[in-house]
Amino acid sequence: MKHVYFMPGMAASSLIFENIKLPESDFTIHHLEWIVPQKKESLTSYVSKLAKLVIHEKPILIGVSFGGIIVQEMAKQIAVEKLILISTVKSNREFPRRIRFSKTTGLHKIFPTSLIQSFELWSKYSFGISSHKIALYKKYLSVNSSIYLDWALDVIVNWEQEDSFPGLIHIHGDEDPIFPIKYINDCIIVPGGTHIMIVNRYRWFNEHLPELISS
Secondary structure: OEEEEEEOOOOEOHHHHOOOOOOOOOEEEEEOOOOOOOOOOOHHHHHHHHHOOOOOOOOEEEEEOHHHHHHHHHOOOOOOOEEEEEOOOOOHHHOOHHHHHHHHHOHHHHOOHHHOOOHHHHHHHHHOOOHHHHHHHHHHEOOOOHHHHHHHHHHHHOOOOOOOOOOOEEEEEOOOOOOOHHHOOOOEEEOOOOOOHHHHOHHHHHHHHHHHHHO
């Protein structure tokens, strides 16, 4: 039996995986949830708290978006059998220009997260996701704490990983507006897949994940 831990995207709950099904004879699914960090808490410290919730040896870790960064950091602290990334980046070299610009200018530090109370408004304001796609995603909001959002944005912008984790599997949509495919290398491309394809393209994952996990 393989134990598969799923980490959701930024501010989202594990409900984004509600339609992901794996054969119960071979896999046991576990869901991780975000916790509100301490102010200015280091990424290493935060990840160590989440890692304590992984109770099985050599699990499979699957992370979406910011959750993909988290599981990569987790794999630096615990032994894993496999690392699977969805709609995310393998290193800061795959960041789009706007994130690199924010790191240089510190623009993200003046982002008014404390004024934004809904995932819909926050997503539209920060990343320009179209409203009809946000409608599919907004019900999955888990955390709208300004402490969390400020911390998460700063962690993403200042992520120091320059080389990709060896042996991982990266699944990415060719219509992802957050992490455009033109910046992504060595990935399995999902045609027509957007940043929220874990929600609206779940059938693709149900068909392909079992084989990818076991390969």
